[in-house]
Amino acid sequence: MHVEASKFTRSRICAMALLAGPLLAHAHGDWESARADAHAPIGVMGDHVHDAGEWMLGYRYMPMQQEGLLNGSDRVSREATYSSVADGGFGYHNAPIDMDMAMHMFEVMYAPTDRVTLMAMFNYIDMDMTAELHSHGGHPPIRYDMESDGLGDTALSALVRLTPLDSPHQVIANLGLTLPTGSITEDDDMPHGPGGAPMEMRLEYPMQLGSGTVDLQPGLTYVGQAARWSWGGQGIATLRTGTNDEGYTLGNRANLTGWLAYLWRQELSTSLRLAYLTWGNLDGQDDEIPPMMSPAADPRAQGGERLDVGVGTNWYLSGGVLRGHRLGLEFLVPIDQRLDGPQLETDWSAVLGWQYAF
Numbered sequence: 001m002h003v004e005a006s007k008f009t010r011s012r013i014c015a016m017a018l019l020a021g022p023l024l025a026h027a028h029g030d031w032e033s034a035r036a037d038a039h040a041p042i043g044v045m046g047d048h049v050h051d052a053g054e055w056m057l058g059y060r061y062m063p064m065q066q067e068g069l070l071n072g073s074d075r076v077s078r079e080a081t082y083s084s085v086a087d088g089g090f091g092y093h094n095a096p097i098d099m100d101m102a103m104h105m106f107e108v109m110y111a112p113t114d115r116v117t118l119m120a121m122f123n124y125i126d127m128d129m130t131a132e133l134h135s136h137g138g139h140p141p142i143r144y145d146m147e148s149d150g151l152g153d154t155a156l157s158a159l160v161r162l163t164p165l166d167s168p169h170q171v172i173a174n175l176g177l178t179l180p181t182g183s184i185t186e187d188d189d190m191p192h193g194p195g196g197a198p199m200e201m202r203l204e205y206p207m208q209l210g211s212g213t214v215d216l217q218p219g220l221t222y223v224g225q226a227a228r229w230s231w232g233g234q235g236i237a238t239l240r241t242g243t244n245d246e247g248y249t250l251g252n253r254a255n256l257t258g259w260l261a262y263l264w265r266q267e268l269s270t271s272l273r274l275a276y277l278t279w280g281n282l283d284g285q286d287d288e289i290p291p292m293m294s295p296a297a298d299p300r301a302q303g304g305e306r307l308d309v310g311v312g313t314n315w316y317l318s319g320g321v322l323r324g325h326r327l328g329l330e331f332l333v334p335i336d337q338r339l340d341g342p343q344l345e346t347d348w349s350a351v352l353g354w355q356y357a358f
């Protein structure tokens with residue numbers, strides 16, 4: 001943090017020498033919540049707490065696009081995915097082509113005390129996948145679409161502020177869990193009937209809406225603030241408990257992220273973030289999902305790791321009837337990903353959010 005310390009000192013001197021008005025207050029070193037970067041980039045959840053008695057409502061729209069297949073960090077063609085093992089392929093019946101996902105996330109926060117903020121997040125998920133069934137018996141490959149949408153798992157957490165209330169360095173313990181409100185029995189038509197006729201089948205694991213288990217989400221968040229700069233880091237694990245009703249457990253996950261934000265003026269900040277995500281393969285399997293149908297149906301082709309870089313901007317509306325409303329936008333692209341494959345590669349994701357505290 002040497003760079004931060006020198007920037008911190010330099011900007012404090014600048015602020016004291018040059019600035020009057022609201023920015024001068026920041027130079028005193030208290031945590032300032034009425035500024036754009038007092039919340040992390042909008043793609044980070046559970047990054048901030050509220051003062052006793054305060055409520056917050058929020059909504060995030062999170063699109064994500066995946067296209068093409070990777071095994072490790074190597075590209076794999078559709079043909080190789082559904083060619084027989086004897087021909088040097090992977091021997092699946094289908095190969096995913098692309099997948100579009102959009103999540104609508106609604107959040108409510110309430111702070112019963114200055115130390116503890118409670119948070120609930122509800123998701124509505126909408127997914128489309130295009131896949132191709134291998135050619136057989138003189139039939140050309142058949143391309144088809146699958147869809148699923150509905151409520152995802154519901155996240156509940158307590159955010160416990162561990163540091164002094166007004167410190168410019170805040171440490172928050174994230175004590176979270178998710179409830180299995182998302183369906184794991186979504187079906188759609190696939191061309192597996194006679195002569196490629198549509199037949200309703202259980203969708204593959206990435207197209208299911210929930211984990212089917214109660215998942216623990218412990219984590220730790222640190223945020224720091226100076227006059228013009230702010231920064232933070234967060235680590236959150238997702239630990240599955242037990243086995244779901246279809247006989248499997250999704251892999252555990254870990255998210256590690258760090259960011260740096262610059263405050264252009266009280267209402268506007270921009271951010272740069274690195275996000276590392278790792279997730280495991282399935283334990284067990286759903287007997288209605290034949291594992292050789294597609295790599296997306298294979299319990300051993302689900303895990304991976306990815307490093308994203310994100311650029312973002314936060315707006316904090318400080319006056320007029322919209323005082324206290326926040327808007328955030330973040331755009332993330334992977335700079336490295338290694339997948340247990342063949343598995344769909346992530347091209348980009350984005351988060352557009354609104355928050356209002358009162």
Ligand SMILES: [Cu+2]
Binds near residue numbers: 357
């Ligand atoms: Cu909040």
